[in-house]
Amino acid sequence: MQTTRKIRVLIAKPGLDSHDRGAKIVARALRDAGMEVIYTGLRQTPEQIVETALQEDVDVIGLSILSGAHKALFPKIMELLKERGLTDILVFAGGIIPEEDIPEIKKLGIKEIFGPGTSTEKIIECVLENVPKRA
Amino acid sequence: MTKTEEIAQGVLAGDRRSIARAITIIENDAGEAPKLIASIYPRTGNAHVIGLTGPSGSGKSTLIEKIVREYRRRGKTVGVVAVDPTSPFTGGAFLGDRIRMQELSTDQGVFIRSMATRNYPGGIAKATKDSVKILDAAGKDIVMVETVGAGQSEVEIIKVAQTVVLIHAPGLGDEIQAIKAGLMEIADIFVINKADRENADKAVMDIQAILQLDDKEKAWKTPILKTVALTGEGVPQLIEKLEEHRRFLEKEIERRKSLVRAEAELIEAIKEKAASSVIEELRREGKFEELLQKILRKEVDPASVAEKLLHKKLKKT
Numbered sequence: 001m002q003t004t005r006k007i008r009v010l011i012a013k014p015g016l017d018s019h020d021r022g023a024k025i026v027a028r029a030l031r032d033a034g035m036e037v038i039y040t041g042l043r044q045t046p047e048q049i050v051e052t053a054l055q056e057d058v059d060v061i062g063l064s065i066l067s068g069a070h071k072a073l074f075p076k077i078m079e080l081l082k083e084r085g086l087t088d089i090l091v092f093a094g095g096i097i098p099e100e101d102i103p104e105i106k107k108l109g110i111k112e113i114f115g116p117g118t119s120t121e122k123i124i125e126c127v128l129e130n131v132p133k134r135a
Numbered sequence: 136m137t138k139t140e141e142i143a144q145g146v147l148a149g150d151r152r153s154i155a156r157a158i159t160i161i162e163n164d165a166g167e168a169p170k171l172i173a174s175i176y177p178r179t180g181n182a183h184v185i186g187l188t189g190p191s192g193s194g195k196s197t198l199i200e201k202i203v204r205e206y207r208r209r210g211k212t213v214g215v216v217a218v219d220p221t222s223p224f225t226g227g228a229f230l231g232d233r234i235r236m237q238e239l240s241t242d243q244g245v246f247i248r249s250m251a252t253r254n255y256p257g258g259i260a261k262a263t264k265d266s267v268k269i270l271d272a273a274g275k276d277i278v279m280v281e282t283v284g285a286g287q288s289e290v291e292i293i294k295v296a297q298t299v300v301l302i303h304a305p306g307l308g309d310e311i312q313a314i315k316a317g318l319m320e321i322a323d324i325f326v327i328n329k330a331d332r333e334n335a336d337k338a339v340m341d342i343q344a345i346l347q348l349d350d351k352e353k354a355w356k357t358p359i360l361k362t363v364a365l366t367g368e369g370v371p372q373l374i375e376k377l378e379e380h381r382r383f384l385e386k387e388i389e390r391r392k393s394l395v396r397a398e399a400e401l402i403e404a405i406k407e408k409a410a411s412s413v414i415e416e417l418r419r420e421g422k423f424e425e426l427l428q429k430i431l432r433k434e435v436d437p438a439s440v441a442e443k444l445l446h447k448k449l450k451k452t
Contacts, residue, residue: 031227041234
């Protein structure tokens with residue numbers, strides 16, 4: 001059955017680092033997999049990210065961070081999402097995130113963390129398998 | 136209340152999550168979308184809908200951000216629908232218009248939605264028109280639609296917007312010449328952005344030359360403005376022009392309404408005069424009562440009486 005529904009993904013860069021090559025590669029890969037990708041650029045605050053997710057009614061959020069500030073920013077983002085009632089969004093993260101931090105991050109509700117060198121196929125697969133089915 | 140009804144109520148209350156979900160319904164749910172539109176339709180028609188188009192590289196998004204800020208400074212609320220093309224090969228889209236507008240995302244008086252064309256022709260998405268209605272019904276004073284427009288076929292914006300702004304920049308090649316037909320014909324306001332560059336004045340003259348080819352007497356004199364989006368130069372003047380066009384459109388509507396009213400009044404006056412003069416004469420001649428009795432005895436019907444009288448009357452003059 002033909003459906004016009006597309007998976008909408010927000011690729012966001014929280015924090016102050018200015019390396020967006022990885023984020024753009026993932027964004028393009030998801031686009032080539034038939035998704036609609038909203039890319040908001042560098043230096044996003046948690047409030048900006050969550051507000052964007054709300055206005056764009058996204059299914060998925062990908063957070064790209066290379067500055068090491070994930071411990072401060074990820075909890076804030078997940079908290080704001082909960083506050084705004086945006087609890088049915090698949091969230092994944094990528095960038096420079098030490099392995100020992102991963103369990104804690106997953107406990108926040110972030111589904112998967114993709115380190116540098118992850119194939120884009122893996123990310124696409126993760127999205128397709130875990131994207132929430134909307135009525 | 137069904138989910139759709141709930142969302143409609145939320146839209147009318149200006150709730151942002153409801154607005155977002157409503158637009159998603161418009162984009163995806165052919166079953167629920169008409170019900171949603173029916174619920175909110177009575178509250179549409181208040182926003183000034185502005186379409187902004189132009190080739191890539193003209194600085195549209197940067198300029199739009201400045202325009203939104205200026206409207207906000209003047210106390211207006213703004214909705215923005217930013218449309219980008221869907222890849223005909225993959226079906227996906229890269230929606231990057233927000234990059235230039237992200238500082239506005241936390242402003243509660245601004246709502247921005249990125250939209251992919253999903254292969255709908257003409258530069259907009261099928262869902263654009265109804266999404267504009269959603270933002271209108273939610274109470275936005277201004278609704279702006281941003282699209283990429285470079286050729287002669289990206290003119291669908293005219294079906295969505297009341298005011299069409301064509302944004303160009305010097306040094307974008309021969310594109311000003313190339314867009315003679317189509318976009319040039321539908322624009323209400325021309326903007327040369329990046330006007331601090333060389334050849335800005337030449338670009339203005341190029342457009343003037345093309346506009347002069349059309350020597351029809353127009354009620355709206357299409358202006359050509361210069362802006363520098365990065366600094367905000369020229370933006371207040373652009374807002375003034377947008378407001379002027381809005382007033383012009385309102386006057387046009389008033390003018391047409393007055394015409395319709397005048398027509399109705401004249402026809403009514405003629406009918407009354409005609410009727411009263413014929414009836415007066417009948418009464419004076421004592422024939423009115425006689426005719427009424429004939430009708431009561433079913434010898435004749437009222438329509439035939441009227442026909443005969445008027446036939447006689449009109450023949451006399």
